Amino acid sequence: xxxxxxxxxxxxxxxxxxxxxxxxxxxxxxxxxxxxxxxxxxxxxxxxxxxxxxxxxxxxxxxxxxxxxxxxxxxxxxxxxxxxxxxxxxxxxxxxxxxxxxxxxxxxxxxxxxxxxxxxxxxxxxxxxxxxxxxxxxxxxxxxxxxxxxxxxxxxxxxxxxxxxxxxxxxxxxxxxxxxxxxxxxxxxxxxxxxxxxxxxxxxxxxxxxxxxxxxxxxxxxxxxxxxxxxxxxxxxxxxxxxxxxxxxxxxxxxxxxxxxxxxxxxxxxxxxxxxxxxxxxxxxxxxxxxxxxxxxxxxxxxxxxxxxxxxxxxxxxxxxxxxxxxxxxxxxxxxxxxxxxxxxxxxxxxxxxxxxxxxxxxxxxxxxxxxxxxxxxxxxxxxxxxxxxxxxxxxxxxxxxxxxxxxxxxxxxxxxxxxxxxxxxxxxxxxxxxxxxxxxxxxxxxxxxxxxxxxxxxxxxxxxxxxxxxxxxxxxxxxxxxxxxxxxxxxxxxxxxxxxxxxxxxxxxxxxxxxxxxxxxxxxxxxxxxxxxxxxxxxxxxxxxxxxxxxxxxxxxxxx
Numbered sequence: 392x393x394x395x396x397x398x399x400x401x402x403x404x405x406x407x408x409x410x411x412x413x414x415x416x417x418x419x420x421x422x423x424x425x426x427x428x429x430x431x432x433x434x435x436x437x438x439x440x441x442x443x444x445x446x447x448x449x450x451x452x453x454x455x456x457x458x459x460x461x462x463x464x465x466x467x468x469x470x471x472x473x474x475x476x477x478x479x480x481x482x483x484x485x486x487x488x489x490x491x492x493x494x495x496x497x498x499x500x501x502x503x504x505x506x507x508x509x510x511x512x513x514x515x516x517x518x519x520x521x522x523x524x525x526x527x528x529x530x531x532x533x534x535x536x537x538x539x540x541x542x543x544x545x546x547x548x549x550x551x552x553x554x555x556x557x558x559x560x561x562x563x564x565x566x567x568x569x570x571x572x573x574x575x576x577x578x579x580x581x582x583x584x585x586x587x588x589x590x591x592x593x594x595x596x597x598x599x600x601x602x603x604x605x606x607x608x609x610x611x612x613x614x615x616x617x618x619x620x621x622x623x624x625x626x627x628x629x630x631x632x633x634x635x636x637x638x639x640x641x642x643x644x645x646x647x648x649x650x651x652x653x654x655x656x657x658x659x660x661x662x663x664x665x666x667x668x669x670x671x672x673x674x675x676x677x678x679x680x681x682x683x684x685x686x687x688x689x690x691x692x693x694x695x696x697x698x699x700x701x702x703x704x705x706x707x708x709x710x711x712x713x714x715x716x717x718x719x720x721x722x723x724x725x726x727x728x729x730x731x732x733x734x735x736x737x738x739x740x741x742x743x744x745x746x747x748x749x750x751x752x753x754x755x756x757x758x759x760x761x762x763x764x765x766x767x768x769x770x771x772x773x774x775x776x777x778x779x780x781x782x783x784x785x786x787x788x789x790x791x792x793x794x795x796x797x798x799x800x801x802x803x804x805x806x807x808x809x810x811x812x813x814x815x816x817x818x819x820x821x822x823x824x825x826x827x828x829x830x831x832x833x834x835x836x837x838x839x840x841x842x843x844x845x846x847x848x849x850x851x852x853x854x855x856x857x858x859x860x861x862x863x864x865x866x867x868x869x870x871x872x873x874x875x876x877x878x879x880x881x882x883x884x885x886x887x888x889x890x891x892x893x894x895x896x897x898x899x900x901x902x903x904x905x906x907x908x909x910x911x912x913x914x915x916x917x918x919x920x921x922x923x924x925x926x927x928x929x930x931x932x933x934x935x936x937x938x939x940x941x942x943x944x945x946x947x948x949x950x951x952x
Contacts, residue, residue: 403617403624411613411621412628412713415454418605419443422598423456426530429594431587434535434800437833438826441532443598445606446470447622448524451716454625461494461748461823462531464698467716468492470527473502473561480506480524483565483596485578487537488558489692490736495744496556497544497800499592500531501564503599505606507615525610525619528602530595535781535798536583542781542874543798547655547910549688549739557581565596583781584795629717634672636708637721640762644668647757648680651750652883654687655742655910660884661685661731663750667758676700676755678726687910688878690734691743691751697724699751699823707756707763742878742910745775745802745824749880752822753887760889765811769859769889769929771821772805774880776898776925778865780840782873799838801829806852806860806895806928808886815860815928818847839870848896848924853885855892855930856937862896862925869919874912875902881926882909892930899924 403411422443430436442458450470455463472492473484484502487493493500504524537544539556549555557578564574575592579585610618645667650660664680684690701719705712712718726732731747734740753773760767782796802824807815820826831842843866852859869875877900885894900907901922902915915921 403620408621408624408628411618412454412625414609415445415625416456416713418602419445419454419456421605422528422530422602423458425601426532426594426598429597430532431590432535433829433833433837435532435591435594437829438801440826441530442466443530443602445602446527446529448526450474450527451626453526453622453715455714457825459825460702461695461698461744462498463714464701465494465692465694466500466529466531468694469500469531470502470529476561478502478504478524480504480508481566481568482563483599484561485564485592486559486561488560489552489740491560494692494695495741496537496539496552496558497533497741498531498744499534499537499595500529501595501599503528503603505603507607507610525615526606528599528606530598532591532595533800534588534591535800536588538581538583541876541912542583542783542796543779543800543876545741545777545779545800545876545878546688547876547878547912549741550656550686551737551739553737555688555739555741584798586795625713626715626717629713629715630720632712633708633718634721636712637669637674638672640669642669642671643762645758645761647754649750649754649757650884651689651747652880652909654685654689656685656687658908661689663731663754665754665758667755669762673721673723674704675723675725678730678732681726682731684729684731684734684738688739688742689731689747690738690740691732691747692740693726693733695744695748696726696732696751699748700724700755702823703752703755703759707759707766745777746878746880748823749773749775757887764890767889768810768815769808769853769855769892769931770886770895771808771815771860771928772862772881772895772898772926773822773886774805774898774926775824776803776805776923777878778803778921778923779876780867780869780873780921782871797838799834799840802826803863803865803923803925804828805862805898805925806886808889808928809853809855809857809859809892809931811931812857814857815852817852817861818863819860841868841870842866843868843920848927851896851927853888853893853895853927853930854934855888856932856934857892857930859886859888859892859895859928859930862898862927864922864924866920866922869915869917869921871917873915875915875921876912877907877910877923879909879923886926886929888929889931891933893934895927895929898926
């Protein structure tokens with residue numbers, strides 16, 4: 392298997408190709424492990440709100456870890472943005488600008504060129520200038536604060552991106568293998584919790600470095616030409632698989648519409664419309680009819696909308712197709728300029744990444760339900776239930792003696808939609824997020840917060856032949872004065888059932904017993920309790936066709952209970 396032959400690119404066989412594909416995906420997985428183990432913030436080390444991937448020298452996605460869908464589908468835009476800045480071996484670029492390759496400001500992306508020479512230090516510092524770049528290691532992580540008008544950088548009432556935090560176009564954070572401390576100082580001067588931010592940024596750099604080390608090892612094993620040929624081959628393979636899957640869908644145009652429940656400035660519904668055209672081996676997804684960009688923060692960069700569409704098409708076709716640029720080639724996605732899904736600066740966008748992406752997922756699934764009725768589930772909870780609690784620096788960070796304050800960020804699970812052949816899952820992340828929860832013990836250790844209740848919501852899943860998954864109740868009491876921000880959805884428009892199934896239950900947000908709107912930012916006193924009831928999933932099929940609940944048996948004597 393090991394070879395330094397550089398003239399055997401055309402000798403790749405199916406077995407070798409499968410081995411190399413798994414090696415590449417293994418590198419992306421290992422990068423993710425390094426990032427999670429090296430991070431300081433609970434948001435990354437516990438919730439694992441981060442993603443890692445490998446790209447080729449032209450910016451095509453080659454391999455990714457199975458992390459956060461909304462991160463991964465939008466990553467190619469970040470690499471394209473860095474390619475415009477003449478990256479060199481030894482560089483690491485940092486960016487978060489949603490209008491230049493990012494998604495929303497808390498998601499900070501690192502892009503590191505990988506050259507074929509020996510690497511050392513932070514980047515590929517020892518690669519000689521004549522060594523051509525063969526690929527890029529990329530990591531993206533949600534940082535619990537990047538500045539802006541409220542702790543946590545997710546203000547419900549933001550009207551422009553400048554209120555949401557520090558905005559970074561592609562910037563060299565590392566040059567020649569050395570961190571540019573001037574750039575690092577600039578970033579840290581504009582965020583809360585700078586020590587935590589520095590540690591998390593360095594964890595991303597370490598993850599990218601590991602990707603470079605492992606990819607260079609593959610170059611040594613396979614030879615440059617053979618490995619680059621493998622890049623092309625795995626992408627072509629995924630493209631062929633996806634075109635075959637799309638061709639199996641019936642030709643036609645399938646439409647659906649849905650709404651968002653206000654944009655944080657007003658409570659007026661914001662419509663999203665989609666038409667999915669299947670034409671042979673190609674799919675065109677058109678969002679004409681979707682609302683113009685809004686004053687509030689639910690605007691979503693086109694890359695975010697693309698992420699949602701790619702996710703749905705992978706679910707509706709074959710999720711086992713290797714996820715890379717080839718999966719995306721057969722699909723065209725368009726949205727009108729200056730619309731909700733293709734806004735222009737200085738539009739506020741922080742909620743677009745987390746909430747609008749979920750509704751794009753819902754509406755695209757709904758459109759394809761007619762084309763793939765045996766696959767498409769009922770609507771899941773359709774929201775990430777974003778809860779942000781943070782102080783402004785006048786208290787210690789969970790008792791650690793610092794004066795930086797704290798920022799706690801959580802996306803809370805809910806009900807998954809019922810499937811054509813089974814109940815929806817209870818209390819899980821659905822759609823465009825794939826994070827874990829913050830364990831109660833870790834949350835209470837890191838922050839001046841106390842979890843009063845964390846449980847499933849009975850009867851919140853929609854009835855059907857198969858019922859929707861149950862939502863969650865999460866109740867948290869603050870130990871200090873703090874700012875609370877909630878960015879949520881499905882508080883008045885329920886997750887839809889399908890094929891005769893009933894809708895799931897709506898969610899609800901309460902602050903000290905008072906029901907508050909889906910998008911809320913409020914300053915509260917110590918002792919305040921915030922309760923989030925998350926939505927249940929929709930049901931699938933006629934409830935009258937549901938099988939009776941199975942009889943439970945005692946495992947020891949077999950008696951019915």
